[in-house]
Every structure is written in C-alpha cells, then in structure tokens.
Amino acid sequence: MSNHKEVKKITTHTLLKMKAGGTKISMITAYDFSFARLFDAAGIDVILVGDSASNVMAGNETTVPITMEQMIYHAQCVVRGIDRCLVVVDMPFGSYQSNADNAVASAIRIMKETGGHSVKLEGGEEVLDSIKRIVAAGIPVMGHLGLTPQSIYKFGTYTVRAKEEAEADKLRKDALLLQEAGCFAIVLEKIPAELAKEVSRSLTIPTIGIGAGKDCDGQVLVMHDMLGINNEFKPRFLRQYLNLENQVVGAVQQYIRDVKSQDFPNQEESY
Numbered sequence: 455m456s457n458h459k460e461v462k463k464i465t466t467h468t469l470l471k472m473k474a475g476g477t478k479i480s481m482i483t484a485y486d487f488s489f490a491r492l493f494d495a496a497g498i499d500v501i502l503v504g505d506s507a508s509n510v511m512a513g514n515e516t517t518v519p520i521t522m523e524q525m526i527y528h529a530q531c532v533v534r535g536i537d538r539c540l541v542v543v544d545m546p547f548g549s550y551q552s553n554a555d556n557a558v559a560s561a562i563r564i565m566k567e568t569g570g571h572s573v574k575l576e577g578g579e580e581v582l583d584s585i586k587r588i589v590a591a592g593i594p595v596m597g598h599l600g601l602t603p604q605s606i607y608k609f610g611t612y613t614v615r616a617k618e619e620a621e622a623d624k625l626r627k628d629a630l631l632l633q634e635a636g637c638f639a640i641v642l643e644k645i646p647a648e649l650a651k652e653v654s655r656s657l658t659i660p661t662i663g664i665g666a667g668k669d670c671d672g673q674v675l676v677m678h679d680m681l682g683i684n685n686e687f688k689p690r691f692l693r694q695y696l697n698l699e700n701q702v703v704g705a706v707q708q709y710i711r712d713v714k715s716q717d718f719p720n721q722e723e724s725y
C-alpha cells in the first residue's frame with residue numbers, strides 16, 4: 455500500500471463538467487511556490503501563471519517585456535506548490551504571434567519545462583492557426599478575448615472593450631471560432647456584462663471573467679489585486695479581500711521598532 459494521499463485533480467474536463475452542471479469556476483493568478491501552495495490548499499480550481507508577472511513581480515508597466523525564460527521560471531515554482539488545481543501558463547508576447555510553427559514550439563517548451571497543464575494565449579481569428587496547431591499537439595489551450603493586455607500599444611488604454619457593436623460582433627464570432635479550434639475555456643477581460651452573458655450562453659466551453667460581470671462561468675483575479683498588495687490599484691471590477699499593503703507595512707514597522715528598541719530577540723527567541 456502506498457502512503458501517497460489520493461487527490462482528485464482538476465482537469466480541463468472537470469471545468470467543462472462544472473459549466474454543464476452550473477458550478478462556477480474559481481481562478482487566481484500565482485507566480486511562486488509559497489502562494490501557489492496556499493491557493494491550492496484553499497481549494498482554488500485553477501491557478502493562472504499570468505504574464506501579469508511582468509507588472510506585479512517585475513515592476514514593468516506592461517506585460518510586453520516578460521520573456522519565455524521568466525514565464526518558465528514562475529510556472530516551475532507554481533507547479534512545485536500544487537497538488538490538486540489545474541495550472542494554466544500564459545504564453546508571453548512574441549512567443550506565438552509570428553506564426554503557428556513558432557507558437558507550437560513555444561507551447562511545447564512551456565509544457566516540457568514547467569510541468570504546467572495548459573497554456574493561455576490572447577486573441578481571436580488572428581491566432582486561430584496557432585491554437586489549432588497547439589491543440590493538435592495535445593496541449594490544452596485557454597483563449598483570452600476582450601481587453602488583451604499584450605496589445606496595449608494597439609488599444610492605447612486599459613478601458614472597457616467591445617462597447618461598440620462592431621467590436622462586440624467580432625468578439626462573439628471569435629469566441630465561437632476559439633471553441634471550434636479546440637480551446638477548453640476562454641478568459642473574457644473587461645467587456646460589458648451583457649455581452650459576456652450572451653457569449654457565455656452561446657458556448658459549451660466555460661468563460662472565465664475579469665471585469666466581465668456575474669454571468670461568466672467563472673471568475674479570475676490577479677492575486678496582488680485581490681489581496682490588496684497595492685492600494686493604488688482599485689479598478690471598479692476588483693473586490694479586495696485583504697489589505698496586505700497596510701498589514702505588511704504595519705508588521706515591518708513593528709519589527710523595525712522591536713529591533714531598534716532591542717525588544718527583539720528576547721530570551722525565548724535566543725539559544
């Protein structure tokens with residue numbers, strides 16, 4: 455008999471069944487071992503190793519500069535921390551846009567080197583060939599429509615997308631194309647709630663919303679935002695569950711006071 459505890463792992467099929475059964479999907483970003491371990495233990499369904507690492511881990515203004523090597527490093531750390539949840543790894547800008555050969559080679563590298571379970575890439579019709587090739591290689595793909603931050607220099611701002619009918623119509627069509635191409639789920643970022651509801655109902659695969667209202671099949675938040683690590687970032691769609699900025703600054707200020715006053719370490723804390 456093995457000592458290994460049996461854990462029911464979440465797969466892409468689990469997510470499809472959750473949608474069919476009306477159970478909402480919870481997803482959060484993580485970039486390191488320690489937080490991935492906590493989120494998995496809390497019972498999260500999906501961890502996204504987001505290219506938002508470029509912003510929240512590296513301090514860049516956009517997701518554009520993050521490299522394949524950096525994404526692989528973050529994903530490896532996350533995978534070491536989890537037991538049960540599904541891990542999705544973002545394909546960084548430049549690793550799939552040029553052609554389908556480049557895309558499939560990048561996705562294979564991510565899968566081989568990280569131990570992640572799937573990849574995510576941004577865009578609709580423009581990246582359809584790449585998605586088909588990656589899926590044909592046996593790699594599950596999550597799509598991403600609406601506000602696609604890797605295209606920030608095309609959009610010019612991070613405001614809500616698809617408010618105009620032409621863009622909304624393209625998004626409806628793109629969602630169906632991604633489903634036909636074999637995506638197992640689609641992130642809908644910052645689009646009107648009514649449009650997200652309509653798209654979610656038109657698909658058999660789940661939609662995961664961020665700033666896309668309550669009728670998506672699941673929700674995703676960036677961990678730093680929902681834990682309140684940066685009080686200056688408070689978009690309308692964000693629910694902040696902690697104020698870590700205040701708590702961390704307060705704790706470190708207390709530590710500094712204890713060191714300066716020679717309260718720390720005391721006798722019990724010494725050998």
Ligand code: KIV
Nearest residue numbers: 483504505506641674
């Ligand atoms: O990189 C990321 O964190 C994301 C989420 C915002 C969906 O793509």
